[in-house]
Amino acid sequence: MIQSKLERLKRGGRPRVLDLFAGCGGISLGFHSAGFEIVGAVEIDTAAARSHALNFHRDAPPDLFETHAKPRDITAIEPEELLAEYGLDGPADAQIDVIVGGPPCQAFARVGRAKLREVAEHPEAFLRDPRSNLYLRYLDYVRSLKPIALLMENVPDVLNFGGHNVAEETCEVLDDLGYDPRYTLMNAVFYGVPQMRERMVLVAYRKELKADRWHPNPSHWIDLPKGYLGTRQVAMRTIRTDLLEEDRYFSDPPEPHPDNSIPAVTAEQALSDLPRIDDESELKQTKGPRRFDKLVRYPSPPMTDYQRLMRQWPGFESLEGVHDHVIRYLPRDYKIFARMQPGDQYPEAHQLALRMFEERLQEIERKEGSRPRPGTKRYEQEMAEYVPPYDPGKFPNKWRKMEADMPARTLMAHLGKDSYSHIHYDSTQARTISVREAARLQSFPDGFVFQGPMNPAFRQVGNAVPPLMAKAVAAVMMEQLEKAKKHETEDRTQAAVAV
Template identity: 65%
Template sequence: MDSKIITDKLEALRRGRTPRLLDLFAGCGGISLGFHRNGFSIDGAVEIDPIAAETHALNFFQDSSSATKNTHARALDITAIDPEDLVRQLALPMLPEQVFDVIVGGPPCQAFARVGRAKLREVAAHPEAFLKDPRHNLYLRYLAYVKTLKPVAILMENVPDVLNHGGHNIAEEVCEFLVDEGFTCSYTLLNSVFYGVPQMRERMFLIAYRNELGEKVTFPSPTHWVDLPQGYYGSRQVALKNINWGLFEKPSFYVPAPESNRESLARAVSAEDALGDLPKITLHLEGKLKRGARRFNELIEYTNDTSLNEYQTLMRTWPGFENDKGIYDHVIRYLPRDYKLFKRMNSGDQYPQAYQHALDMLREKLDELEQNGKRIEKDSQDYETLKASIVPPYDPGKFPNKWRKMERHLPARTLMAHLGKDSYSHIHYDSEQARTISVREAARLQSFPDGFIFCGTMNPGFKQIGNAVPPLMAAALAAEIKKALRGE
């Protein structure tokens, strides 16, 4: 029965039917967008965050009826909804195992636990066993969806640490499960910066194909090059610690990332390449920015610039998400203490350097006051008040990476979900603007096009972007999967 279902799907795909995709743990839709760019039909998503779910529906069901859009905008808890119920809710007129060709997604990394082969076999035999598991291992739920919905291809994404999680290699265990379910699979570590994303972001990607497809798993070849900072190489080696390299060891499902010839590749897209055409923001320096929620209700028109580079052009002309007017989410945080400090910082400065700059500014202010006849003693309340107005309160020895001023001519460092709480990890490279990045600039650094709309206000917008898989990275993987599905 399973084999016939898979064969029927493959025959339809080889005849030219659009591949139908389900995105689990979809967030706002970074993976979905990359697959949409390659001609996949985004037919469903499961996302527990209501604002992210609304964003996903708004962008991928923009031409659907209000009722359909509202159905897809509903936040769904994957631990509380079975695959069969999902298919019913989406009103898809087929048996659950007939509906989707491809399943993608990245289970939240904090949900991983040391499970091992016994638990995976239990899930394979009884998908509902997951519901009795008090640890709620969400990637087991992902696998239960795979077992029930019988996709032809799978993409799973996560942080590199899943290769060395409490002594377990989660990706390896997932592959063992998938092999038992009739899949061929491999996983690797890829950095988005090598695929046209203006951000150095290392992630694990696992691809699996049903054996009936007769395809070997391959990963996309890089299109860009940059010398990664040493810290990225160190993190990769820690993640790969549990990979079997020995001559007599059991073969691993891990494959090294595709090699690249830097001589033949374009240089990586830099922060300035990505952001340089966006309107400057200086209202905060003019006293016109106030504390409070930032809504996406004011259009900031593009400046008349006919010299757009390739990346900027793509961000404005992405098929299905074109934008020739301007942006609504070019909003920034209210951080009045730090504007002068942002201006003073050098490119690449992190928190220890920022803290030293602030101490220098404090000394300069004390000297200025003394020259004007007002001496402030170091142990006084006036001194503490003045210091608090200039110097950030964090210990520079404990938070070295909390702040960073981006380098103009290099890609950005990894954007994280905590952008939703603060943006100090990405201070704008332009000292004249003296600020952290805007929501739209974060989206640009993740390769979301300007026509992609984020629901909610500033903080949820940052969080959605920081959690996402860069669409251009997803697009490179989607192109590889599409070739396999088409038998090319």
């Protein structure tokens, strides 16, 4: 079967990809851009599944499009059933060349563990979260469909999950299944993404391919903040490097060097050409549903190479403007955003709010002769207009104002609930980022469509794998498949000569 798949590729067929836990399609977009064919996807979220179909199967006949847009629970559908729904004839293990995907990371990530029930009384409760076993379902699909290559992506914490290195243990299973796997940590900022986002990336090839490269070399460079280096060190605590008991599938993280890399893309370089949303904008003045049915035209030509790419990405061009440049309505906080300094977080924002509240009390005293007393209804009403109700000691990272001259910090799925983690660097706009700005920071081109409304779209963006990082991995994989095709031809030639 492996030789048959290589033979099809040698005849000019594109490698066929199935994306599991696909979300809206960050990995799919990276692989599509590197020359792969996206056969289908499995995604349980209704909005994300439809977004994936809108971007990768928009030209399919209506019935087939709806099949692709259907949300699916991977625990409830077998690979053979899935491919039959797509109308693919023949043995299931002949239909797919590459499997990609990132099993849900909530059970692995430290931020998710704290929310699990009973965790305070039973510190190991997160180990019983059934989501942590979805990566086993991924392996079931590998067993059934026999891809010649695969990609698995997840948060760094899978390297230290309750004392287990899930990536290493997964590689052991893949080795037994006939694959040659490697995993490492990659930061998206090193691959042209204007965001510092650390991920575990596991790539495996069938042993018959005789692969010699798994992960891409960085193209961009920046000195990462200490917090990112600390996260990496924590994740790697279970990596064994002694010769007697080493984690043999782990590869040292690819490190950039300023001599052979270009500077990382900054937030301003990524966003400055998008339409302003300032105090004159209806989006800041009115509350109501945020829909994507209005085209907002670009105010100027692209000013950076990154902006040009976002507008002109082949197959996802957007030459006039964007439809999803919408923000949250947060009237209490605009004045705080305007006075925050780049890099300020919630404690600084809370102090600013208290200072502005005091200024308001002084203004009332000048105008009315006395200020409202603490505990009165007037005092509480005025305070609510200025001071957020969150304890700065408990929520120090709830807010953060971006720096214009730095890449953004990691976008989270929590964007679906609020956007305070990414306050726009431009104080004259004084707001949180829009859906399109979040997409830009993840390296989604402007022509990539998100199924609205706003909150599900933010969640899709925050959950996604940055397409440019996925494309870098896909380019290495395509190189290995091309090399394998050449080796397969040479082996056949030598065999024929020997006969």
